[in-house]
Amino acid sequence: MLLPLMxxxxxxxxxxxSWNATDWWVWPAALFIVSxxxxxxxxxxxxxxxxxxxxxxxxxxxxxxxxVRGTGLMIALGGSLAAAPVLLEKNLASLKLALPxxxxxxxxxxxxxxxxxxxxxxxxxxxxxxxxxxxxxxVLFMLRSKTQNYPKVASTDSLSQALQLNGLFFxxxxxxxxxxxxxxTKRGLLCFTAVGFLAGLFGLGAGWANIPVLxxxxxxxxxxxxxxxxxxxxxxxTTAVWVYINKGAVLPLLVVPSVxxxxxxxxxxxxxxxxxxxxxxxxxxxxxxxLAGIRSITKSFGI
Amino acid sequence: MEQIKYNNLESQKLYAKLLYYLSNxxxxxxxxxxxxxLTGVLEPHISFEQLSQNWGLPLDExxxxxxxxxxxxxxxxxxxxxYLSFLGMAILAGVTAICYFALIVDFIKRKLxxxxxxxxxxxxxxxxxxxxxxxFAH
Numbered sequence: 001m002l003l004p005l006m007x008x009x010x011x012x013x014x015x016x017x018s019w020n021a022t023d024w025w026v027w028p029a030a031l032f033i034v035s036x037x038x039x040x041x042x043x044x045x046x047x048x049x050x051x052x053x054x055x056x057x058x059x060x061x062x063x064x065x066x067x068v069r070g071t072g073l074m075i076a077l078g079g080s081l082a083a084a085p086v087l088l089e090k091n092l093a094s095l096k097l098a099l100p101x102x103x104x105x106x107x108x109x110x111x112x113x114x115x116x117x118x119x120x121x122x123x124x125x126x127x128x129x130x131x132x133x134x135x136x137x138x139v140l141f142m143l144r145s146k147t148q149n150y151p152k153v154a155s156t157d158s159l160s161q162a163l164q165l166n167g168l169f170f171x172x173x174x175x176x177x178x179x180x181x182x183x184x185t186k187r188g189l190l191c192f193t194a195v196g197f198l199a200g201l202f203g204l205g206a207g208w209a210n211i212p213v214l215x216x217x218x219x220x221x222x223x224x225x226x227x228x229x230x231x232x233x234x235x236x237x238t239t240a241v242w243v244y245i246n247k248g249a250v251l252p253l254l255v256v257p258s259v260x261x262x263x264x265x266x267x268x269x270x271x272x273x274x275x276x277x278x279x280x281x282x283x284x285x286x287x288x289x290x291l292a293g294i295r296s297i298t299k300s301f302g303i
Numbered sequence: 304m305e306q307i308k309y310n311n312l313e314s315q316k317l318y319a320k321l322l323y324y325l326s327n328x329x330x331x332x333x334x335x336x337x338x339x340x341l342t343g344v345l346e347p348h349i350s351f352e353q354l355s356q357n358w359g360l361p362l363d364e365x366x367x368x369x370x371x372x373x374x375x376x377x378x379x380x381x382x383x384x385x386y387l388s389f390l391g392m393a394i395l396a397g398v399t400a401i402c403y404f405a406l407i408v409d410f411i412k413r414k415l416x417x418x419x420x421x422x423x424x425x426x427x428x429x430x431x432x433x434x435x436x437x438x439f440a441h
Binding site for chain 1: 307308309310311312314316318319320322323326329330334336337351352354355358359360361362363365372373375377385388389391392393395396398399400417421424425428429431432433435437
């Protein structure tokens with residue numbers, strides 16, 4: 001995925017081809033292809049498009065990182081809006097769980113988006129470098145974290161009871177109804193301040209952070225955590241996207257090929273999923289993210 | 304340990320249905336308007352050549368170079384291809400607010416006070432973000 005981009009973005013290529021503005025269509029076309037591949041890989045690896053899209057596109061495409069972050073948020077929003085109705089219908093995503101978590105994350109995503117655009121106006125390399133460091137942290141996180149299918153929740157706390165953070169869903173593999181409830185609510189909700197802030201700051205979907213918070217901290221079954229995370233992005237990213245829209249930091253020529261590309265790729269990925277080794281795909285994604293993170297850091301140093 | 308009454312909110316089904324229709328409409332509109340933009344049926348505010356020469360600039364410089372509108376000024380350019388597509392993006396970004404409005408009405412009917420307060424606070428947060436009232440002090 002990265003090799004053709006490295007060639008396209010290299011100074012050698014630029015010098016050889018003497019870039020012409022009338023060839024503008026090359027980059028949106030390349031963006032569509034890369035987004036399509038990200039869509040496939042994202043589904044296979046169980047991650048959202050934004051966390052792959054922003055470091056890869058900001059590292060290897062000529063677009064300024066402000067526009068890439070705005071597009072990244074639109075991708076996460078589009079993917080989430082498309083998936084959420086089915087997840088809610090099947091009771092895998094929980095509205096009760098999403099309501100308080102997304103309220104906190106939304107407020108902080110606005111702050112993150114404003115701070116991100118402010119820092120970027122001072123020096124975009126700070127954002128590019130910070131993004132690279134965060135992506136490497138996510139890589140480390142993906143290597144080390146172990147999710148739990150059905151975490152044990154011995155007792156719920158008073159906040160969880162007040163917010164009625166519980167629910168049920170049908171598990172087809174066991175052919176039974178699973179009941180769940182959340183605990184460590186204060187700690188979990190506190191984590192959503194950071195989740196929202198980072199989503200707005202870097203234009204990432206933040207599903208990579210939502211899932212461990214819901215599953216490992218709040219004790220929500222992994223299926224509910226994944227589905228609620230996906231649904232939550234439609235709310236958290238909405239507020240951050242409005243900041244980028246109002247500032248003029250979203251360009252249709254970047255957004256539409258990216259959103260359509262990732263959505264088509266996700267459909268193909270979903271069909272390929274049963275035939276692929278999830279472990280191999282996961283390792284591949286971790287490797288690609290590692291390269292993209294390193295590229296973001298080197299780019300921030302002007303290399 | 305208190306006996307938990309496990310359930311999902313009934314309003315979840317309403318939210319899912321509304322989200323499905325609105326987001327499909329938004330995506331359809333975005334793709335349709337983008338087709339008009341890309342094929343040149345509607346002239347863009349910023350030509351493709353000008354856009355490609357400036358998309359590597361920081362936001363402030365890009366806005367100066369292209370005279371692109373900010374805030375809600377884009378609504379004055381809906382006759383131009385790029386800003387009609389902008390409307391498609393705004394529809395997608397507005398879907399959640401509409402769903403939350405429906406939730407608020409439903410929560411009032413069902414007298415679910417705690418959820419009503421949270422949903423109302425989220426609705427205001429989205430409107431606040433969309434209003435462009437929030438500016439970071441430079």
